[in-house]
Amino acid sequence: MTPTPYEVLLFTLEGQRYALPLGDVRELVRAARLTPLPRAPDVVEGLMNLRGELLPVLSLRRRFRLPPRPLSPEDHFIVAQAGPRRVVLHVDRTEEVLTLPAGTLDETPRELPGVGYVAGAVKLPEGLVLVHDLRSFLSEAEGLALDTALAGTSGGT
Structure with a gap:
């Protein structure tokens, strides 16, 4: 069985490059005005109406301090x-999709203490890029909140 290549979407935040597995990405859209979401976890910037679907917009800036x-x-x-949930990530800029040879993703960083939300790292000529795991991006408590x-948005508000 031939190992399959690994595809990631590169994006920047505060001048630093990050990546997401391309399999988690549904689409890219331009930033739009957000609707506040009362009582949401701090990592949620607000709601975005994407063709009639209200999606939470997560702040990577807040998450990464x-x-x-x-x-x-x-x-x-x-x-x-992000697991069972569709979310929107607010980033400074999306860059490109990279197809990496099989075995390129180094999964060591996800086993280091204090490195949450990371599936692994990729070594690029410009430096190391962390690949984020959206399934662990929200804690269980944040997901419940x-x-x-x-649920409060569908109750007539």
Whole structure:
């Protein structure tokens, strides 16, 4: 059996490059105005209406403890699958899709203490890029709080 290549979407946040497995990415959209979501976990910036579907927009800046920055029309949104939930990730810019040879993903970083949300790392000529695992991006408590906050949006508000 031939090992299959691994595809990732590269994006930048505060000048640093990160990646997501391409299998988790559904589409890329331009940044749009968000609707606040009361009682949502801190990592949730708000809601985005994407063709009639209300999706939570997650702030990678907050999650990675980067300085806050106002939403800009030049920002990009990545619509992605985070386990059973569709979410939108707010990033500074999406860059490109890379097809990496099989065995290129180094899974060692995900076993280091304090490195949550990481599926592994890829060594590129420009440096190391962490590949994030969206299935572990929200804690169980954050997921439950988000479900509760989203349930409040369908109750006539």
